[in-house]
Amino acid sequence: EAGVAQSPRYKIIEKRQSVAFWCNPISGHATLYWYQQILGQGPKLLIQFQNNGVVDDSQLPKDRFSAERLKGVDSTLKIQPAKLEDSAVYLCASSSLSSGGASYEQYFGPGTRLTVT
Amino acid sequence: DAKTTQPNSMESNEEEPVHLPCNHSTISGTDYIHWYRQLPSQGPEYVIHGLTSNVNNRMASLAIAEDRKSSTLILHRATLRDAAVYYCILRDIRGSTLGRLYFGRGTQLTVWP
Numbered sequence: 001e002a003g004v005a006q007s008p009r010y011k012i013i014e015k016r017q018s019v020a021f022w023c024n025p026i027s028g029h030a031t032l033y034w035y036q037q038i039l040g041q042g043p044k045l046l047i048q049f050q051n052n053g054v055v056d057d058s059q060l061p062k063d064r065f066s067a068e069r070l071k072g073v074d075s076t077l078k079i080q081p082a083k084l085e086d087s088a089v090y091l092c093a094s095s096s097l098s099s100g101g102a103s104y105e106q107y108f109g110p111g112t113r114l115t116v117t
Numbered sequence: 118d119a120k121t122t123q124p125n126s127m128e129s130n131e132e133e134p135v136h137l138p139c140n141h142s143t144i145s146g147t148d149y150i151h152w153y154r155q156l157p158s159q160g161p162e163y164v165i166h167g168l169t170s171n172v173n174n175r176m177a178s179l180a181i182a183e184d185r186k187s188s189t190l191i192l193h194r195a196t197l198r199d200a201a202v203y204y205c206i207l208r209d210i211r212g213s214t215l216g217r218l219y220f221g222r223g224t225q226l227t228v229w230p
Contacts, residue, residue, distance in 0.1 A: 004160075033217075042204055042220030043161065056217065091160050105151075106218060108160025 002026065004109035006092050012115045018080035021112045025073070025094030031055075033106065034067055034077050035091040043091055049075065079114075087116045121205045126225040129195045137190040137224055139205030144185050148207040151218065152179065152190050156201045161220075164190065166208070200228045 005024040013019050025032050030051050035043035046065065047057040052072040060067065064083070069075040079086055089111040122140040129135040141150070152164040165172055165179045167188070172179040178191040192199055204223040 035220075040222070042202075042222055043218075045217060045219070048217060093160070105163035105166070106161075108162065110158075111160050 004092055004094055004107050006090075006109035006112055008112055009110065010113050010115075012117065013082055015084055015116050016081040018078065019082055019114060020076050020078045021090050021092075021114075023075045023077070023092030023109060025075075025092070026096075026107055029094035029096045029107070030072070031095045032069055032075050033093040033095075034075070035093065037089045037091055037111070039088070046077070082114075082116045084116050087114055089113050121207060121221055123203070123205050123221065123224045125222065126227065128227045128229065129192075130229050131197060132194050135192040135195045135199070135226065135228075137192075137203050137205075137226065138187065139189070140187045141205070141207055142186045144207055145209070147210050149210060150179065150181060150185075150188050151206045151208050152177070153204045153206065153218070153220075154199075154201040155204070155223070156198075161204065164203070195226075195228045197228050197230060200226055202226070 004026055007022050011019055032049040034046045036046050037043040046060045047067050048055045049069045052069050065079055067077045077090060091108055091111045093106040093108045095106045120143060149166050149168050151166040153161040154164050155161040165174055165177050167179045167181050171181060180189045202223040202225050204220050206218050206220060208218060
């Protein structure tokens with residue numbers, strides 16, 4: 001089966017510019033996650049969608065970050081305006097519930113490496 | 118979020134077994150123990166998970182202490198391709214946190230030829 005697709009793979013922008021990332025999850029996966037991974041650290045969850053609804057966005061800096069998943073399939077994450085500290089890899093992941101609802105895994109895309117200068 | 122403690126780095130020689138430890142002394146009864154790994158320039162990938170009993174799959178084995186306060190990921194024969202950052206994560210199956218993964222810094226595994 002096709003994996004999680006993300007684009008672009010790399011992006012360089014200047015501070016105060018805006019940028020958008022796109023994610024297409026594995027077909028049929030209802031849950032979609034966006035993570036931010038700063039160099040040398042583990043991924044940090046930004047937002048979780050269940051179908052087209054937000055389940056958790058408590059770690060999303062809402063003054064500059066926004067995300068949507070309008071049709072419950074693909075998703076976009078936007079940063080406006082970008083700051084130097086937003087330089088990171090942005091990872092998208094998807095998952096589907098197992099019958100027990102407690103043992104499924106997350107499948108990650110390759111990520112988008114953002115550099116803010 | 119339940120915390121895990123892992124060594125920052127470990128080394129192994131190719132074709133030797135590797136035991137990656139993880140301490141999780143504050144684990145709760147509803148926390149599953151998950152392991153993911155991240156190869157260079159890739160997103161994390163699932164390795165294995167367990168609740169109480171030891172688990173085996175094609176990639177690795179997971180040994181869980183009887184009191185569940187620690188676990189060990191075992192790679193039976195390390196290959197160069199196993200060089201990665203390994204994350205030990207406690208995943209709570211309750212309520213609104215269902216499915217979420219909270220990553221630490223993990224253990225950087227270096228495999229020497």
